Amino acid sequence: MTTLYFVIMVALVPVAFWAARRRAFAVVEGRPGVLHSLPTYHGLLVAVIVFIPMLVVFALGTPAVGRLAEARAVAALPSDVAADLLRRSAVMREVANVASGNHAGDPAPGIRAAADSLVATRDAGHLAVLVLGLAVAAAAFAFAYRRIAPAFRARNHFERFVRVVLMACAAIAILTTIGIVFSVVFETYRFFFDPALKGRPTVSEFLFGTEWNPQAAMRADQGDIRTAFGFVPLLTGTLLITAIAIAVAGPLGLFSAIYLAEYASPRLRASVKPILEILAGIPTVVLGFFAALTVAPLIRGWGESFGLDVSSESALAAGLVMGMMIIPFISSLSDDVINAVPQSLRDGAYALGSTKSETIRRVVLPAALPGIVSAFMLAVSRAVGETMIVVMAAGLAAKLTFNPLDAVTTITVQIKTILVGDQEFDSAKTLAAFALGFVLFFVTLMLNVIALQIVRRYREQYD
Amino acid sequence: MPEALSIRTAAESSPAAATAATAAPREIKVTARDVNVSYGEKQALFDVDVDIAARSVMAFIGPSGCGKSTFLRCINRMNDTIPICRVTGRIEVDGRDIYDPEIDVVQLRARVGMVFQKPNPFPKSIYENVAYGPRLHGMATNKAELDAIVEESLRRASLWKEVSDRLEQPGTGLSGGQQQRLCIARAIAVSPEIILMDEPCSALDPIATARIEELIDELTENFTIIIVTHSMQQAARVSQRTAFFHLGRLIEEGPTEQIFSNPKDRRTQDYITGRFG
Ligand SMILES: Nc1ncnc2c1ncn2[C@@H]1O[C@H](COP(=O)(O)OP(=O)(O)OP(=O)(O)O)[C@@H](O)[C@H]1O
Ligand SMILES: [Mg+2]
Numbered sequence: 001m002t003t004l005y006f007v008i009m010v011a012l013v014p015v016a017f018w019a020a021r022r023r024a025f026a027v028v029e030g031r032p033g034v035l036h037s038l039p040t041y042h043g044l045l046v047a048v049i050v051f052i053p054m055l056v057v058f059a060l061g062t063p064a065v066g067r068l069a070e071a072r073a074v075a076a077l078p079s080d081v082a083a084d085l086l087r088r089s090a091v092m093r094e095v096a097n098v099a100s101g102n103h104a105g106d107p108a109p110g111i112r113a114a115a116d117s118l119v120a121t122r123d124a125g126h127l128a129v130l131v132l133g134l135a136v137a138a139a140a141f142a143f144a145y146r147r148i149a150p151a152f153r154a155r156n157h158f159e160r161f162v163r164v165v166l167m168a169c170a171a172i173a174i175l176t177t178i179g180i181v182f183s184v185v186f187e188t189y190r191f192f193f194d195p196a197l198k199g200r201p202t203v204s205e206f207l208f209g210t211e212w213n214p215q216a217a218m219r220a221d222q223g224d225i226r227t228a229f230g231f232v233p234l235l236t237g238t239l240l241i242t243a244i245a246i247a248v249a250g251p252l253g254l255f256s257a258i259y260l261a262e263y264a265s266p267r268l269r270a271s272v273k274p275i276l277e278i279l280a281g282i283p284t285v286v287l288g289f290f291a292a293l294t295v296a297p298l299i300r301g302w303g304e305s306f307g308l309d310v311s312s313e314s315a316l317a318a319g320l321v322m323g324m325m326i327i328p329f330i331s332s333l334s335d336d337v338i339n340a341v342p343q344s345l346r347d348g349a350y351a352l353g354s355t356k357s358e359t360i361r362r363v364v365l366p367a368a369l370p371g372i373v374s375a376f377m378l379a380v381s382r383a384v385g386e387t388m389i390v391v392m393a394a395g396l397a398a399k400l401t402f403n404p405l406d407a408v409t410t411i412t413v414q415i416k417t418i419l420v421g422d423q424e425f426d427s428a429k430t431l432a433a434f435a436l437g438f439v440l441f442f443v444t445l446m447l448n449v450i451a452l453q454i455v456r457r458y459r460e461q462y463d
Numbered sequence: 464m465p466e467a468l469s470i471r472t473a474a475e476s477s478p479a480a481a482t483a484a485t486a487a488p489r490e491i492k493v494t495a496r497d498v499n500v501s502y503g504e505k506q507a508l509f510d511v512d513v514d515i516a517a518r519s520v521m522a523f524i525g526p527s528g529c530g531k532s533t534f535l536r537c538i539n540r541m542n543d544t545i546p547i548c549r550v551t552g553r554i555e556v557d558g559r560d561i562y563d564p565e566i567d568v569v570q571l572r573a574r575v576g577m578v579f580q581k582p583n584p585f586p587k588s589i590y591e592n593v594a595y596g597p598r599l600h601g602m603a604t605n606k607a608e609l610d611a612i613v614e615e616s617l618r619r620a621s622l623w624k625e626v627s628d629r630l631e632q633p634g635t636g637l638s639g640g641q642q643q644r645l646c647i648a649r650a651i652a653v654s655p656e657i658i659l660m661d662e663p664c665s666a667l668d669p670i671a672t673a674r675i676e677e678l679i680d681e682l683t684e685n686f687t688i689i690i691v692t693h694s695m696q697q698a699a700r701v702s703q704r705t706a707f708f709h710l711g712r713l714i715e716e717g718p719t720e721q722i723f724s725n726p727k728d729r730r731t732q733d734y735i736t737g738r739f740g
Contacts, residue, residue, distance in 0.1 A: 266546075344583035347544060348646070352596040352653060353573030362595070367586050 001126035002062060005133060009054045013047045016141055020046035023148050037155035045154045048161055049144040050137050057133040065125030073118040078110050184441065187434035199428040201229040206435060208232065212398035212409075214418055214429045229432055231439065233400040237315065237408035238443075241390060242383040244319025244404060245326060249379060252323070253330025254372065260331070261338035262360055273332065280328035284388040291321035291393035303405060313395035316404040322389050326379040333378065337371025338364060370455045377451045381444050387412040411440045492517035492657060492687040493538060498552035500533050500542065507533045511552070511713045513706055520679060520688045522698035522719065525708030526734065531691045532580055534708070535659045538689065539575035540568050556657065573600060576655030578663045580691075582642035584634035584649070589626050592634040592645055593617060596653035612652055619681070620648035621674035639666040647675065651682070658682065660690040664697065676701050695735055699723055707731045 021043035028034040035042075073095055074082050081087055091111065097103045098115035099122075107115070148154075192203050201209065209230020256276070260269050296317035303310030341364050349359040365372070387410075395407035396417060418433045493515040500508040508530045515521045523531040533542070540561060542548040554561050561571055573596075585592050593613045596602075603609035613630075617623040622644040626637070634645050643666050650658060660679075664672040679688055679701050692698050698705050699719055706716040707728070715728045726732045 342583075343544070344579065344581060345585060347541060347579065348583045348585060348649075349595075350544060351539060351541060351572055351577040351579070352599060352649065353569050354599055355569050358599060362599075363585055 001123070001130070002058075005058055005126075005130055008130070008134070009051070009058070009137075012054070012137055013051045016050040017043040017047040019141075020145060020148060023145060024154075027148055028150055034150050036151055036153050037158075041154040041158050042148050042152070045158045045161070046141065046144040046148070048158070049140050053136045053140045054133045057129060057136050061129035061132065062126075065122060065129060068125055069118050069121040072121040073114040076110075076114040076117040081110070181441070184434055184438050187431055188438040191428065191431035191435045194431075197428050197431065199228070200431075201428075205229060206231050210400050212414070214414075214432055229428070229435075231411075231436070233398040234409060234411045234414055234436070235439075235443075236400055236402065237394070237398070238384060238410040238412075240315050240402060240404065240408055241319045241322060241394060241410060242380060244316060245322035245383040246376070246380060248320055248323025249326045249330055250376065253327045253375075253379070254334055256327070257331040257334035257338060258360060258365075261335045262356070262364070269335075273335065276328045277332055278328075279324065280332070282325070284325065284386060285392075287321050287325055288388040288392035291317050291389050295321055296393055299405075308405060310405045311395070311407045313393060313407045314405050315394050315408045318390050318392075318394035319404065321393060322383050322386055325386070325389065326382050329379045329382060330375050333375035334368070334372045337368045337375070340371070341367045366458070370459055373451050373455050377448060380447055384410075384440065384444055384447075385412055387416050391416065411436050411443075415440075490517045491515065492557065493689075494553075494555040494558075495534075495537070496553045498534070498537060498550065498554060500530070500537060500548065500550050502545070503547040507711055508537075509711045513713060513716055515687060515689060516704070517687050518683050518685065519704065520683055520690060520702040522702035522705045523689065523691045523708060524693070524695065524698050524705060524734070525714075527693075529708040530711045531708050532661050535577075535661055535689060535691055538657070538659055539572050539577055541572075541577065543568065573653060574655055575657045575659065576650040576653060577659040578643075578646050578650050578661060580661040580665070582639060582646050582666070584637070584642050584645050586633060586635050588631045589617075589634045589637070589645060590630040593648050593652050596649060600653060602653065616648040616652040617645075619651060619678050620644040621671060621678070622648055640668065640671055643667060644671065644675070647678070651678075655686065657687045657689065660688065662691050662693065664692070664694070672697070695723065707734060709734070 021039045024035060024039035024042035025032065032039055070092070073092065074088065077088070077091065077095075081091055091114075094103070094107065095111055095114045095118060098107045098111060099118045190197065191200060192206070194200065206229050210232045211228065211230045212233050213228040260273060264272065292313070296313060299314055299317050299320075300310040300312055345363050345367060346359055349363040354362065390410045390413045394409065394413075396409050396413065397407045398409050398414070399406055401408060415433045415436050418429055418436075491514045493513075495511055495513045498508055498511040499506065511534060513521075523535065525531055536542045537550055537554055538556070538561075542550055550562065556571070556575065559566065585595060587595070590613055593616050594609055597609060597612050603612055614623060614627075617626065622641060625641060626632075626645075634642065637645060643663060647660075647663055664675055667675065676697065679690065682688055690698075690701065702719045704717065705719045705722040707714045707722065707726075707730075709730050715722065715726060715731045717727075722731065723735055726735065732738075
């Protein structure tokens, strides 16, 4: 039934379009020059005016029908079942199964009756929605069709509609973001201030504590262990690995971008760039076991030959591989922005007697700086948010250290560790994930603000 | 060719000879012989021969697309930056073939400055735009010297009054005509021996144009100037000699008065009297 509704809707919209377009031609006797708007705009406007009400009827009608059918089914149940909430939901599940024909064997007569009532109401309801939709569409069409006249400003109305649609899309994106932030903030608030929560830390314990051990808090009923949520080791671990990754990917990515954009022949560039971008397509799990099985042992071997004590999982291994992962982000985006710097600027520099590298250093890179900084920012956010590589190559040990040869852990890894498996959502342990998510969000936000400031300060704008 | 050669050797042999040479009709700064340029398959210049005297102004005129800019860019080898562009023939500056592999292009371009047809200020401050060249070539040992060069260059390009109080603002924020003068200031800041100007006054009002023309006059004391212009009046006002290009060929070259009053070629006459172009 819902499919039928959609088919009809999709069929009606072009019909409305063509009818309105022909009408627009007809009202001016085939001389479109007399019209304020081209016939196509009249057609588009009428199509939209038919489409939107039909969509609204469907979007409001279908769930209403569903609820009504359920209510009818409940009414058809024996009254003792209907009164008991727990039993009712179990029985209703069975009713739904029977209604959709997924029930094995013969159902109890009460349930059969309820299912029949459900199906009958639903079918009648869907038919009603369809009829209502058609009626609304016909009314809308008649209304819009009659307004087609040479002076009618269909183009302006349609432009307004386009603007509303675009605005709605932007609004949805923004509202979703706000919604996510709010839910994270709310759960974070619970983590710190909900009195019912056992083992919750204070804000300062969380922000300045140097010990992270959420497992201890799980056994809080055995004893009051409250010092387990110190977030500092996670932050240092995250920053350490990110720093290593950027130290690897920054120069490599930027220099290869400069090479590709300024030195390589167009043919070489056309073949090398896609290869670099493939690197970005490698799933991080694959990179993760590459880090754990190849890079980490290699580093340990080296370290031992220098007499250093290297743990088998190290920040260095994870950072190096993560650096490989983000090279394409930096190189590909930087290459694009360097290419976008107008040739006339290079010519100006050459004409003053600059060498190639002087031109790049003093003119091209400063002009491309905003784009390069955003490429770096994207890479940093990827590195900060990366989980899999760290899980596999850097370990889970929340250790407060700046030694790249030690095992460390990061914020994202801990979020993952906390939430893996079945968890109830009212322990301090699970809510800690939200607090971590919140600080992670805050850290990336700060990084972005700083990058924006850098760009604003050193920006050299060409146009 | 032999005539040009003899003059050049006389001019170059010694400082004393050089002073003597000023008495001679012309000391040649730039020589072009059989210059052919093509962009890919399309040939843009055919067999251009020309001699350009030192410390004088040479004007290139001709209809749009006839190859004036192309030839200008040969003289400082800016065509090197266009991958599909091929230059053959011989171009000499001070008697040295500039397409000789031994030649350092960077040095050549420091000696042969250029003002482009479209203003292309760097997206840096006005000050940095002008200071770019002097910094690059280590022409100033301290800030005060650099300041002096910047101010002097901006004054000569008659831009100083308009920008002296906002030197730290971006050069790209200036108006089109101001940008053009900024590019002139940037080019003269490195004191090149030869300045190539591709329609330097195309976006300037009559007053600024007059100032730039004064500047060109002034510069000829020490420098050689080659200017492309679409304004016959301008060519007549500033240049000693004029060359007329048409469809990639140099049709006629000679003293400016002669070109304008008594052209030898029919096409030159048609062009300057406005019959085509
Ligand atoms: N980068 C280029 N690639 C391909 N062809 C070019 C290029 N630059 C110039 N040409 C061609 O070379 C010919 C000469 O161009 P040029 O720019 O030298 O003309 P011009 O005399 O300076 O014209 P204008 O007075 O309009 O500036 C033109 O036909 C043009 O299409
Ligand atoms: Mg030109």
